[in-house]
Amino acid sequence: MKKILIAIFGLTLTFGNLNAQEDNMSAPNFSKMDSSPMDLALYRDTNEEPVARVIYSRPQRRDREVFGKLVPYGEVWRTGANEATELTLYKDMQVAGEKIPQGTYTLYTIPNENEWTVILNRKTLTWGAYEYSSEQDLVRINVPVRKAPNDIEALSMAFQESGNGADLLIGWDDSYVKVPFEPTM
Template structure:
């Protein structure tokens, strides 16, 4: 009986050790939401995105001016609205969407699109855009190594702040 128990234990151990777990992603996935408190259950908006690092490179090397960008790395960023909101005066119904931008020197075009589960911006289809807005780009004194998104309350709703290196853009969502 001891031999049978040992054989079963060996097989179970072999099976467990055969599992392979992936290492940490070079551009880890993150999420930002508003309200920002983890204790607040009634979120208005949330974005899930990956956070690439500069690693000595310039933002302009990684994000090409005039090209649609997935906002982060890996899969395209997914934006969830928990209530109907407006982007640039265009009503966007509550739901989950892909969020893209088209970077420019002085302004970025923010885009909400119905495509989901897409890698990068390779499959971007303008026909599926729900809303677009152009927002000014500013330069900050502080440089951010990792691409970052944060929300804060505005007079008319919520602003989504995008930052990488010294580049900053604020995308206004209104109720």
């Protein structure tokens, strides 16, 4: 009888340990909050139909010198952190007079002190600007740098209605740029 009780006790411990290990293995392993969280800006027309969407990661300033230091002047920038910023146009649009067909593009910029070059590039799903190739550029436009009325702690993007379309505002630290979008005629 003693042997049977010991065998039952041993089996109970064995199955109990297996169940505990299984529970630990199936527990979700969620990552920590990213220090540059992903965000999006969406532009809808007057009928509430989506026109354009930007998906980007929002690096924080954290008392760092941003433009000219953290983001060097004169170099292609992913316009955010982590994956390169992605722009989806749900309709054919004009960007500063250049016709852009609906589709998804990578939005790169080349910041300079007084002007940024804004680039829409055909290669998508890229990390940073490491795979950037000017051969894939669809359009490049230059836009003036503007002084922000308030300091902007995290890189921010928003669409603002303007005339016949909307401007994509890209701001960080003490400055921002406007990228004009209009429907094609």
